[in-house]
Amino acid sequence: VIKGCVKEFYDNNYGEQKISHFYVENDIMPLALVDRAIKVNYDWECMEDTIVTYETISNRQQLYKEFPFLFSMSFQHMQQSFIDYRDSINQFIQATPEERYLNLIDTKPELINRLPQYEIANYIGIKAESLSRIRRRLYEIERN
Numbered sequence: 001v002i003k004g005c006v007k008e009f010y011d012n013n014y015g016e017q018k019i020s021h022f023y024v025e026n027d028i029m030p031l032a033l034v035d036r037a038i039k040v041n042y043d044w045e046c047m048e049d050t051i052v053t054y055e056t057i058s059n060r061q062q063l064y065k066e067f068p069f070l071f072s073m074s075f076q077h078m079q080q081s082f083i084d085y086r087d088s089i090n091q092f093i094q095a096t097p098e099e100r101y102l103n104l105i106d107t108k109p110e111l112i113n114r115l116p117q118y119e120i121a122n123y124i125g126i127k128a129e130s131l132s133r134i135r136r137r138l139y140e141i142e143r144n
Helices: 057-066 068-095 099-107 110-114 117-124 126-144
Strands: 005-011 017-023 043-046
Touching: 005 099, 017 117, 057 068, 068 099, 099 110, 099 126, 110 117, 117 126
Parallel strands: none
Antiparallel strands: 005 017, 005 043
16 A cells, blocks of 8 residues: 555445454555455455555566565565464454554554544444443543
């Protein structure tokens, strides 16, 4: 993502949208979604004016032929990205909603002011009313 914010989501069996990720500036979105030959169960929606770049598999292969050292760099980056992704999933599963919110503030604080509260609540797996209570409680703690 060069500029903007992209929401990754899926529809559950009850017609509700479930947000699985937000991509902002400098985030790398999974290539599988660009290649529609690979079936995925989620979609993207731009939350604001957004500029993204993408490469095709053939473009990437050509680039690796011209610059072989990029393959090694790219592979290392993909490995680290996968490890980071798995760590974030495990952390998310084990965290309370309040911990998820605090983690979001730590990792992507810009989202707090860029997105509606109901989208943030959906992302951390709670209702907007519960997020309001968490924010109020954190504000009271900070104030005292």
